[in-house]
Amino acid sequence: MSYKDLYTSDSPKISTGGKESNIYVLGIPFDFTSSYRPGSRFGPDSVRQAYWNIEIVDRELNVNAENIPIFDLGNISPIMSVDGMIDIVKKVAGEAFAQGKVLGSIGGEHLITLPIASQLKDATIVVFDAHFDLRDELYGLKVNHATFFRRLLELKQIKAVHVGAHAYLDEELQFARNLGVTVISQESLKNDRRFLLDALPDNPLYISVDMDVLDPSCAPGVGNPEPSGLTYNELFNALRSLKGKKIVGFDVNEVTPPYDPSGITSIAAAKLFSILVILSWVGING
Ligand SMILES: [Mn+2]
DSSP: OOHHHHHOOOTTOOOSSOTTOSEEEEEEOOOTTOSSOOOGGGHHHHHHHHHHHSOOEETTTTEEGGGSOEEEEEEOOOOSSHHHHHHHHHHHHHHHHHTTOEEEEEESSGGGHHHHHTTOOSOEEEEEOSSOOOOSOBTTBSSSTTTHHHHHHTTOOSEEEEEOOOSOOHHHHHHHHHTTOEEEOHHHHHHOTTHHHHHOOSSOEEEEEEGGGBOTTTOOOBSSOOSSOBOHHHHHHHHHTTTTSOEEEEEEEOBOGGGOTTOHHHHHHHHHHHHHHHHHHHHHHO
């Protein structure tokens, strides 16, 4: 033990364990295809800073995330192209999954989910988002944060459940139905917190949360806010109902600090991240 070990830290990394931990954390500071309000590249470190400073014990699940070993890999290196980000994240996520790690990622825009989820086999992806992200293209770009879910489904290698969409085109809903996506409205969650659990198939879950699924009064700092979304407890309770399910990975995305002057969106994302860490831990350890 040296003074360096005693008095310096890796902050803002949020490791509570070493490389042997079952849960890895990855920051993906990427927002190149943002269509409205850019800045989610600042999300990973902002969410980490909040994670350090809020209480991450969940009284409903009765688990303290501080006691769960997680290993923070840091952020992917700055990259100046969509293809480059997709290539790098595929490799890092693929390696983590091959090692049997649960990978918890912090975006970045929602496009980060495409390279991660493309590395999954025999899993169901559960997406929380005010939007479907099922457009075929946006502003001439085929691969961007409004098309990521369509590009993922076109791979035809993963079952999908979508929760909370209320800002979408008719053709997006039709496309979701045609491809067999289970679509769960936010009204269903408001009325019954177990609705989601009952709708899920049996295989392991990958959970992706676009922070814009929350109402902008709860989460104003996102790239594409859509009024009339979920409250904190509607979202958190739906997730808490998944306690005991096996989770192979998760991500929290679209936190956009330049539009989040009070920091409340990063704080909500950190709380959400802690719930997902707890659920992953319970899924591994029972
Ligand atoms: Mn969205």
